[in-house]
Amino acid sequence: MGGSAVVVGGGIGGLAAAIGLRAVGWEVVVAERAPVLADVGAGISLHANGMRALDALGAGEAVRAAARPQYTGGTRAPGGRWLARMDGTVLERELGTPLVGIPRADLHRALRAALPEGCLRTGAEVRSVDDSDGGRVRVLLTGDGGESATATASSTVTGTEDVLDADLVVAADGVGSRLRHRLFPDYPGPAYSGSTVLRAVTAHPVELRTDFALTWGRGAEFGHIAFRDGRAEWHAVLNAPPGVRPADPLAALRRRFADWHEPVPALLAATRPEAVLHHDIHELTVPLPAFT
Ligand SMILES: Cc1cc2nc3c(=O)[nH]c(=O)nc-3n(C[C@H](O)[C@H](O)[C@H](O)COP(=O)(O)OP(=O)(O)OC[C@H]3O[C@@H](n4cnc5c(N)ncnc54)[C@H](O)[C@@H]3O)c2cc1C
Known part of the structure; x- marks a missing residue:
């Protein structure tokens, strides 16, 4: 049995990571900042x-x-x-x-269809990740919650802010990843x-x-x-x-x-x-x- 994970980014990479983690017993929340999942992209x-x-x-x-x-x-x-x-x-x-x-x-x-209701939270932008605790990671989300439903990581909602505590954070926030910069501040980026x-x-x-x-x-x-x-x-x-x-x-x-x-x-x-x-x-x- 795995722990709890927050996947930051609901693109192809984030959804695939979430499905894989769930398959090996993790509880997963995917936080996607886009408020609506429109039919974006080409082929x-x-x-x-x-x-x-x-x-x-x-x-x-x-x-x-x-x-x-x-x-x-x-x-x-x-x-x-x-x-x-x-x-x-x-x-x-x-x-x-x-x-x-x-x-x-x-x-x-x-990929979305392979995830249970409530796993993917749209309109949820990850603003910061705090791993200074040494154990669990604290993730701060903002946004309107979009189409969100019940979170599986432990969650505290305050107005338009939401804090998730998890054992693992997966940075799937794209080529311009803010989390990559947070983890590797000296890395030159894309x-x-x-x-x-x-x-x-x-x-x-x-x-x-x-x-x-x-x-x-x-x-x-x-x-x-x-x-x-x-x-x-x-x-x-x-x-x-x-x-x-x-x-x-x-x-x-x-x-x-x-x-x-x-x-x-x-x-x-x-x-x-x-x-x-x-x-x-x-x-x-x-x-x-x-x-x-
Ligand atoms: C021209 C071109 C053609 C390509 N063709 C192919 C192909 O034929 N086959 C193939 O396999 N690959 C192809 N690729 C590559 C492929 O499209 C990408 O590798 C893939 O889509 C990246 O997915 P991702 O989930 O990592 O990132 P993204 O699709 O960028 O998703 C990142 C998600 O994170 C969200 N996000 C970002 N920051 C936050 C935050 N702070 N909080 C919450 N959410 C956040 C974004 O809104 C976004 O939805 C192509 C790429 C290009 C440029």
Whole structure:
């Protein structure tokens, strides 16, 4: 029997950690600062190791049901020439599964469904973590409690503040993690990778010919992942300074990729402007110091 844990962050990582901890007997509260779990993100492709991890968590079947196996695809040049082909049947034979493509929102939903009511508390931002006691850790949350229900770590609610005492805190608060900074104050943190990514899911099915493709051009990459319902996620990764935001990103991409092979222009044509997400990509370039 485990103890009690607070997982900070209800993204893919935090939910997976919570399911795994519960499976080995821990009582878990996941604190997520977003007040509402909207259908955010575009698409994720999962390789065999990811699917094995989801199977171990008991979420594999639900994910497979919402995902599309990627049997055909590969890497191309902007004119359409194939640089490398991928055969999903070979991966399936060798590794037990081809790559699968799934909307991030569906993956998140499948993981949420594997947690009991009340385990995930939305609208709950972790403000501080105090481990000076040497034993249990004290976690201070603020927010409106969102869709929260009964907490499993011992909890004291004061107005919009809530204190949870737990044996373990899992920092799953993303690449810009505040808790990482709290644990490793000298660590430099994430650095801009030099690339910015624009992504979206198409508004309707698109004629694709292959389940996925990645096309490499000078200073730019464009990829797509086909979904079960015929729509697709696409992403355009561009070398650019951080913080640059075109006034009309979709129009800028349609110009940038106008002479790339199909289905690149078709995917952009099938996208609504408001569906486009734009993020600068940050990465951890320096290994983290060890915990122990
Ligand atoms: C362009 C691109 C493509 C990618 N494609 C793939 C792919 O195909 N397959 C794949 O497996 N991975 C892919 N990844 C990586 C993958 O998306 C990320 O690694 C993964 O989503 C990170 O999940 P996470 O839970 O660690 O963090 P996040 O998704 O960032 O979640 C962190 C959560 O913590 C919450 N939070 C933050 N601070 C607090 C706080 N103080 N209190 C409470 N909550 C807090 C945030 O609101 C957020 O919900 C891709 C990444 C990029 C950039």
